[in-house]
Amino acid sequence: xxxxxxxxxxxxxxxxxxxxxxxxxxxxxxxxxxxxxxxxxxxxxxxxxxxxxxxxxxxxxxxxxxxxxxxxxxxxxxxxxxxxxxxxxxxxxxxxxxxxxxxxxxxxxxxxxxxxxxxxxxxxxxxxxxxxxxxxxxxxxxxxxxxxxxxxxxxxxxxxxxxxxxxxxxxxxxxxxxxxxxxxxxxxxxxxxxxxxxxxxxxxxxxxxxxxxxxxxxxxxxxxxxxxxxxxxxxxxxxxxxxxxxxxxxxxxxxxxxxxxxxxxxxxxxxxxxxxxxxxxxxxxxxxxxxxxxxxxxxxxxxxxxxxxxxxxxxxxxxxxxxxxxxxxxxxxxxxxxxxxxxxxxxxxxxxxxxxxxxxxxxxxxxxxxxxxxxxxxxxxxxxxxxxxxxxxxxxxxxxxxxxxxxxxxxxxxxxxxxxxxxxxxxxxxxxxxxxxxxxxxxxxxxxxxxxxxxx
Amino acid sequence: xxxxxxxxxxxxxxxxxxxxxxxxxxxxxxxxxxxxxxxxxxxxxxxxxxxxxxxxxxxxxxxxxxxxxxxxxxxxxxxxxxxxxxxxxxxxxxxxxxxxxxxxxxxxxxxxxxxxxxxxxxxxxxxxxxxxxxxxxxxxxxxxxxxxxxxxxxxxxxxxxxxxxx
Numbered sequence: 001x002x003x004x005x006x007x008x009x010x011x012x013x014x015x016x017x018x019x020x021x022x023x024x025x026x027x028x029x030x031x032x033x034x035x036x037x038x039x040x041x042x043x044x045x046x047x048x049x050x051x052x053x054x055x056x057x058x059x060x061x062x063x064x065x066x067x068x069x070x071x072x073x074x075x076x077x078x079x080x081x082x083x084x085x086x087x088x089x090x091x092x093x094x095x096x097x098x099x100x101x102x103x104x105x106x107x108x109x110x111x112x113x114x115x116x117x118x119x120x121x122x123x124x125x126x127x128x129x130x131x132x133x134x135x136x137x138x139x140x141x142x143x144x145x146x147x148x149x150x151x152x153x154x155x156x157x158x159x160x161x162x163x164x165x166x167x168x169x170x171x172x173x174x175x176x177x178x179x180x181x182x183x184x185x186x187x188x189x190x191x192x193x194x195x196x197x198x199x200x201x202x203x204x205x206x207x208x209x210x211x212x213x214x215x216x217x218x219x220x221x222x223x224x225x226x227x228x229x230x231x232x233x234x235x236x237x238x239x240x241x242x243x244x245x246x247x248x249x250x251x252x253x254x255x256x257x258x259x260x261x262x263x264x265x266x267x268x269x270x271x272x273x274x275x276x277x278x279x280x281x282x283x284x285x286x287x288x289x290x291x292x293x294x295x296x297x298x299x300x301x302x303x304x305x306x307x308x309x310x311x312x313x314x315x316x317x318x319x320x321x322x323x324x325x326x327x328x329x330x331x332x333x334x335x336x337x338x339x340x341x342x343x344x345x346x347x348x349x350x351x352x353x354x355x356x357x358x359x360x361x362x363x364x365x366x367x368x369x370x371x372x373x374x375x376x377x378x379x380x381x382x383x384x385x386x387x388x389x390x391x392x393x394x395x396x397x398x399x400x401x402x403x404x405x406x407x408x409x410x411x412x413x414x415x416x417x418x419x420x421x422x423x424x425x426x427x428x429x430x431x432x433x434x435x436x437x438x439x440x441x442x443x444x445x446x447x448x449x450x451x452x453x454x455x456x
Numbered sequence: 457x458x459x460x461x462x463x464x465x466x467x468x469x470x471x472x473x474x475x476x477x478x479x480x481x482x483x484x485x486x487x488x489x490x491x492x493x494x495x496x497x498x499x500x501x502x503x504x505x506x507x508x509x510x511x512x513x514x515x516x517x518x519x520x521x522x523x524x525x526x527x528x529x530x531x532x533x534x535x536x537x538x539x540x541x542x543x544x545x546x547x548x549x550x551x552x553x554x555x556x557x558x559x560x561x562x563x564x565x566x567x568x569x570x571x572x573x574x575x576x577x578x579x580x581x582x583x584x585x586x587x588x589x590x591x592x593x594x595x596x597x598x599x600x601x602x603x604x605x606x607x608x609x610x611x612x613x614x615x616x617x618x619x620x621x622x
Binding site: 008011059092093100108111123137191192 | 561564566596614622
């Protein structure tokens with residue numbers, strides 16, 4: 001609750017500072033300090049200091065899972081602000097408003113991570129989506145950005161409609177919005193809640209861009225300004241996953257036989273389409289869009305398994321995926337050429353940036369000693385532990401092997417090809433990126449540094 | 457058959473027919489006009505359930521404000537025959553199959569649902585009265601109600617960001 005209220009206030013503060021302050025440097029500083037404050041008060045809430053005691057009639061529940069997830073999100077957003085906030089200046093003149101919208105999105109993320117009532121879930125998903133439509137189209141002079149925004153808006157509105165219809169059917173079947181109070185008759189529920197559950201499943205799969213609901217993703221991620229793609233593809237996607245997991249754990253956990261097969265099918269299709277299509281991309285930005293679909297396939301394994309390992313795993317996965325991808329996008333936003341050739345010879349021009357980018361790509365591919373490896377390991381362990389199908393796990397491993405191919409193409413371009421890749425970066429940016437890479441490696445060696453907080 | 461039932465059937469036929477006309481009509485302006493009729497029919501259903509507040513809000517907001525917005529947009533973008541994109545017959549076919557599948561599932565869901573024997577509370581239900589609605593909104597649902605302000609402020613900020621001249 002701390003983060004929800006303070007983040008909403010900070011959003012308004014950013015609005016005013018965008019109007020009143022002429023220097024973008026100060027606006028940026030306020031945003032970074034604000035995000036740091038959010039992180040601190042969230043950690044305070046984990047240790048039991050809540051500033052606001054609001055009776056929500058059981059509609060929200062700030063348990064350890066939600067709070068720890070909030071911490072990961074806030075830390076990632078803080079890193080994202082430090083690395084990429086300067087690049088937002090290039091997008092347009094509404095500098096303060098961009099930050100304000102991101103603070104509002106953080107409110108939505110808190111809601112989605114801690115909902116109990118489907119009403120809150122709906123509000124949270126909408127609060128996440130509407131600012132994103134705007135951020136996608138914020139590069140107003142760019143036709144691709146306009147197209148992406150319109151596409152995202154239409155498809156997003158449609159999937160929101162599906163979600164509302166699903167919630168309505170479930171309300172009709174159970175008479176309550178509260179996810180943990182829903183009682184479904186017997187082991188095999190009637191067709192009304194199942195139809196509602198399927199509609200919710202499809203709309204959530206749309207929001208996390210799982211195949212076959214992924215068609216908007218490449219265009220939107222490619223068309224949006226790179227700084228905002230970085231935010232959308234990482235933090236927002238992970239947040240919707242938390243909502244996905246909470247929804248299917250608490251509301252529909254009692255009849256998982258009905259949906260587990262569906263999730264398995266969606267997982268396999270997502271892994272296949274995401275990884276195979278990423279291989280054929282020419283632009284690194286578009287490749288990362290498809291890679292985010294592929295990573296969503298891995299995260300879907302947590303929904304499929306739905307046990308303690310899965311919950312630990314999704315937290316670790318969120319941290320590993322968000323931090324690594326934010327790092328890559330931060331470098332990408334500084335480059336002029338987004339194709340693979342644009343990375344040619346970067347190791348000679350900028351050895352340190354090339355090394356750090358390599359670490360991030362290794363983490364995404366799931367090479368041992370990086371956080372990405374353990375995150376994938378937890379997912380596969382969870383899927384096996386749930387008594388799930390062995391074939392899904394084998395397929396996921398195969399697809400992870402395919403992913404190595406396109407991630408290593410960038411590394412190959414940086415180290416083994418001659419070219420003039422130019423990145424203009426400040427020493428501060430370099431060292432922040434180095435700290436980020438250190439965190440990625442540290443989490444790969446000691447995942448308990450993070451997961452300890454889930455229990456202690 | 458009492459007057460309530462006659463009204464129910466009349467309104468239902470009206471709603472379904474006008475909704476069908478919305479999607480089958482070639483001219484978008486006619487579609488919007490049919491949509492207004494559909495909203496009126498649905499508002500009539502609300503009134504029959506004794507939900508007077510929803511009735512009046514539905515007419516003011518949907519049939520009034522939103523429809524005027526629709527008409528404005530249609531007139532601004534000036535749709536005509538030549539600009540209409542040609543759609544592949546197979547895409548039309550696939551769309552019909554997909555939509556038909558959804559219809560089938562929903563009809564099956566509602567046909568076998570446990571709601572079949574239950575009758576809507578006509579005339580005596582009082583949850584839709586403005587007093588009860590207000591009490592509920594500002595006691596049980598006050599947290600979502602306040603949170604929705606974040607949604608609206610972000611939408612307003614977005615409108616400014618998108619609409620303002622640079």
